[in-house]
Amino acid sequence: MPTQKERNAETRRRLLSAAREVFAEKGYAHAGVADVVKRAARAHGSFYLHFANKEAVLQALLEDAMARMSLELKALWRWDEEPESGVRKTVRRFIEVYGDDRDLWLLLDQCxxxxxxxxxxxxxxFQQLATSILHGIASAEPSALMPGLDPEVLACVLAGMLSDGTRAFYQENPSWSADEFADELSTIWSLTLGYDRVSASPAGHV
Structure with missing residues (x-):
């Protein structure tokens, strides 16, 4: 028989799942707590045992999405392979994971x-993403980075390119595929980072 802790965890999970569905169907602005508890098949009062309001539900959903992306970022930019390949895998995986939670990322942008x-x-x-990229740049050989570029500024530029470009990709539904988008973006990254000019793979990873 489930413990009270397990029942509470299940209620929270169902409320989050229901909220995500309701936000997607009605739009965040038009969704209400009543819609969420009805979809979750839970008592109205149980909602407030877990969340103060619908803003808190959305924040919890977004924090979960960020945690999933952060786990992926920790496993990316591995230098046991050619750096160009590592960059492409990083970019492609970001696009994939973003796509899994695109509804939440777009809500974050709107709200x-x-x-x-x-x-x-x-x-x-954004700062977390830029910091992850900066760690990757710092792991590279000094000769890899194009002369005159500030690594911190470059990390912010690449983070903006990745996050804004991916958001636009999913919003605009272009005719080209995610693989084609990843190829174009990773080529720009590799050229900027100078990986087309080095033969050795930097040691370490993000």
Missing amino acids: GSVESAFKKLSDQW
Whole structure:
């Protein structure tokens, strides 16, 4: 028989799943707590045992999506292979994982433009992504980076290119595939990072 802790965890999971479905169907602005608890088949009062309001539900969903992406980033940019290949795998995997949670990332973009709490969350995520990229750049041989480029600035540029480009890819539904998009983006990264000019793979990973 499930323990109280297990029952609470299951209720929270069902509320989060229901909220994601409701947000996708009705839009975040038009969704309400009543819609969420009805979809989750839970008592109205149980919602407030786990979340203060619908903003808290969305924040929890977004934090889960960020945690999933962070786990992927830790396993990327492996230098036991050619650096160009590592970059492409990094970019391609980011696009894939983003696609799995595209509804949440697009909600973050929308809510971040009007609500300060989500703007702060968006900024934190961007800084985390840029920091991961900076660690990858720092692991490279000094000769790999194009002369005159500031690694911190470059990391922010590449992070913006990756996150904004991927968001636009899913929003605009272009005729080209995710693989074609990944090829183009990773080529730009490799050229900027100078991996077309080095033969040795940098040691370490993000």
